Amino acid sequence: MAGEKPPFLKPFLLLLPLSLLFFILLHSRPSATSTSVSTPISFSTPSASSPFIRIRRVFPSYDEYLKLQLNKTLDPRLRQLWATRDWDRKVHVFSQIFSRLQSRHLLSNSSRALCVGARLGQEVAALKKVGVANSLGMDLVPSPPLVVKGDFHKQPFKSNSFNFEFSNVFDHALYPDRFVGEIERTLKPGGVAVIHVALHRRSDKYSANDLLGVDGLVGLFKQSDLVSTEKVDAFGLDTEVVLRKRN
Ligand SMILES: *[C@@H]1O[C@H](CO)[C@@H](O)[C@H](O)[C@H]1NC(C)=O
Ligand SMILES: *[C@@H]1O[C@H](CO)[C@@H](O)[C@H](O)[C@H]1NC(C)=O
Numbered sequence: 001m002a003g004e005k006p007p008f009l010k011p012f013l014l015l016l017p018l019s020l021l022f023f024i025l026l027h028s029r030p031s032a033t034s035t036s037v038s039t040p041i042s043f044s045t046p047s048a049s050s051p052f053i054r055i056r057r058v059f060p061s062y063d064e065y066l067k068l069q070l071n072k073t074l075d076p077r078l079r080q081l082w083a084t085r086d087w088d089r090k091v092h093v094f095s096q097i098f099s100r101l102q103s104r105h106l107l108s109n110s111s112r113a114l115c116v117g118a119r120l121g122q123e124v125a126a127l128k129k130v131g132v133a134n135s136l137g138m139d140l141v142p143s144p145p146l147v148v149k150g151d152f153h154k155q156p157f158k159s160n161s162f163n164f165e166f167s168n169v170f171d172h173a174l175y176p177d178r179f180v181g182e183i184e185r186t187l188k189p190g191g192v193a194v195i196h197v198a199l200h201r202r203s204d205k206y207s208a209n210d211l212l213g214v215d216g217l218v219g220l221f222k223q224s225d226l227v228s229t230e231k232v233d234a235f236g237l238d239t240e241v242v243l244r245k246r247n
Pocket of ligand 1: 067068071
């Protein structure tokens with residue numbers, strides 16, 4: 001029919017703004033560093049919510065904090081070490097730790113278990129070894145098949161997902177309250193959190209906070225009761241804190 005545009009022009013005109021938008025979105029994404037996490041973490045100056053927690057330093061942005069964390073996690077020399085010389089020794093020690101928790105009925109073979117900040121996942125391997133088949137690790141850098149990608153300030157899991165959570169990276173938390181809040185959110189009611197911390201020794205330069213007393217950690221748990229605090233000897237960490245989320 002005379003006067004009408006060629007039929008192919010209409011879809012093209014419709015698609016043009018869409019593809020432009022797509023192009024803009026694609027190129028306005030943060031530069032392609034692996035530091036970007038799928039869900040943005042709101043950045044604010046962290047506050048030590050307790051006299052027993054000291055925040056080490058203030059970062060100009062959340063990305064700067066992640067950069068420092070990833071610097072250790074991605075260090076090829078360290079990763080090589082963790083995967084080889086460290087592996088058996090760590091799995092062995094973690095297995096003993098988890099066996100003890102099993103005998104105290106704080107962990108069972110049918111537990112759905114999460115290890116927060118698991119790096120290559122020795123603790124996950126240990127859980128599986130002692131019979132907890134449904135166990136998973138989470139870290140900024142995934143390490144398949146044991147460890148999936150996730151930030152402990154904003155866990156990629158639904159609320160009430162796990163019966164058991166273990167972590168020995170509390171000192172890496174920039175926001176200790178969010179670290180704990182996420183554990184409590186993703187634990188099922190009645191679920192158990194086991195946290196290993198260093199109370200009597202300063203940890204490494206990648207630490208974001210120093211814990212000066214166990215009350216600093218326990219006080220952050222708002223929906224849980226303290227089960228026990230005990231001495232452990234676990235890779236430089238000296239105290240095991242066990243809490244149970246209330247029903
Ligand atoms: C990251 O590590 C490299 C060497 O491995 C070092 O030169 C650099 O300063 C580190 N960056 C940060 C932010 O610590
Ligand atoms: C849990 O699993 C381990 C390893 O398979 C097994 O040795 C143990 O007996 C199991 N515990 C219970 C209570 O079934």
